[in-house]
Amino acid sequence: MLSRLVKENILALKPYEIKDIPCRVKLDANESPYGYVFEERLLEGFKPNRYPDPQAMGLKRVLAKQLNVKAENIVYGNGSDELIYYITMVFGGPVMVLQPTFAMYEIVAKVLGEETISVALDGGFDIDVDRVVETINKEKPRIIYISSPNNPSGNAFERERIIQVINAATGVVIVDEAYIAFSSVEGFINAHYENVIVMRTMSKIGFAALRMGFAIGYERLIAEINKVRLPYNVNTLSQELAMRALDNPYFINHTVEKIVEERRRLYETMRGLHGIKVYPSEANFILFKTKSAKDIYASLLRQGILVKKLGGALEGYFRVTVGTPDENEFFLRTLREITGNV
Numbered sequence: 467m468l469s470r471l472v473k474e475n476i477l478a479l480k481p482y483e484i485k486d487i488p489c490r491v492k493l494d495a496n497e498s499p500y501g502y503v504f505e506e507r508l509l510e511g512f513k514p515n516r517y518p519d520p521q522a523m524g525l526k527r528v529l530a531k532q533l534n535v536k537a538e539n540i541v542y543g544n545g546s547d548e549l550i551y552y553i554t555m556v557f558g559g560p561v562m563v564l565q566p567t568f569a570m571y572e573i574v575a576k577v578l579g580e581e582t583i584s585v586a587l588d589g590g591f592d593i594d595v596d597r598v599v600e601t602i603n604k605e606k607p608r609i610i611y612i613s614s615p616n617n618p619s620g621n622a623f624e625r626e627r628i629i630q631v632i633n634a635a636t637g638v639v640i641v642d643e644a645y646i647a648f649s650s651v652e653g654f655i656n657a658h659y660e661n662v663i664v665m666r667t668m669s670k671i672g673f674a675a676l677r678m679g680f681a682i683g684y685e686r687l688i689a690e691i692n693k694v695r696l697p698y699n700v701n702t703l704s705q706e707l708a709m710r711a712l713d714n715p716y717f718i719n720h721t722v723e724k725i726v727e728e729r730r731r732l733y734e735t736m737r738g739l740h741g742i743k744v745y746p747s748e749a750n751f752i753l754f755k756t757k758s759a760k761d762i763y764a765s766l767l768r769q770g771i772l773v774k775k776l777g778g779a780l781e782g783y784f785r786v787t788v789g790t791p792d793e794n795e796f797f798l799r800t801l802r803e804i805t806g807n808v
């Protein structure tokens with residue numbers, strides 16, 4: 467019956483489940499451990515009878531000033547996840563992804579019935595330019611996603627390699643800079659490549675609950691994305707709170723600094739543990755690998771610590787989000803104990 471009613475490509479999909487696993491210390495989703503406390507009186511006088519500003523002009527103006535672009539260069543989404551939908555609708559497939567990377571690029575392409583092409587990153591998790599260029603010439607992808615810093619490996623790709631891909635591309639290149647606040651690399655906003663759209667999100671810097679993501683690029687490309695954007699895709703409260711958050715750079719800068727400092731400490735400590743291989747990170751999480759992967763995940767969870775267990779080509783690898791100093795200390799102590807590093 468289902469096969470008569472549901473589209474074939476949807477039937478073939480496995481649901482993208484985000485399990486709500488109870489835990490004391492949540493280090494699995496790359497959120498910030500620091501939440502800004504909005505003033506209660508923000509809600510006083512808020513009347514929800516009218517639709518939100520369909521252009522989010524106030525918010526776009528604040529962001530445009532900070533990024534040194536025009537409001538016309540920005541389109542916003544209900545998280546960058548929604549923008550991935552819009553981008554895939556507008557530009558179509560084949561969609562090229564560099565694996566391992568953020569799962570949503572491929573998932574959305576499949577939902578929308580677009581062909582996907584995977585090219586593996588090299589042994590150091592950087593772009594294998596020769597293979598990418600060869601595949602571009604053969605398959606002519608209409609979208610190439612580059613997550614830099616990359617989730618889940620944590621490294622930022624060498625700028626020159628990204629530029630080589632941009633120059634070889636036959637379609638748009640989406641540079642997903644979700645984690646750039648935690649890195650020391652220069653981004654691609656204002657890099658002036660006509661075929662590049664940069665994605666940013668507020669989710670990793672303390673505002674995941676607002677669901678606010680941005681795509682920034684040439685006005686003409688952004689205008690096309692705006693054609694498929696649902697008119698009221700981000701609600702009034704999220705628009706207002708996001709505007710206030712961006713207007714208060716102290717909170718974001720200060721918490722990002724604390725996370726980067728803690729990432730350094732986590733990395734240095736984990737590097738000294740036997741039986742664990744840890745990878746350098748420019749993001750708010752760290753990739754690591756252990757021999758007895760199954761036991762370690764379960765043992766951490768028994769102590770109330772939730773990390774992300776990776777699969778596929780990254781079987782045996784984990785991604786741990788940088789938490790508060792106390793959370794990280796608890797994670798390190800538990801990891802030391804269960805790996806016999808005491």
Ligand SMILES: Cc1ncc(COP(=O)(O)O)c(C=O)c1O
Nearest residue numbers: 545546547568617644667669679
């Ligand atoms: C690389 C990357 N891009 C985008 C997102 C999604 O961000 P948002 O919360 O804005 O939808 C994530 C979330 O984990 C991510 O890792």
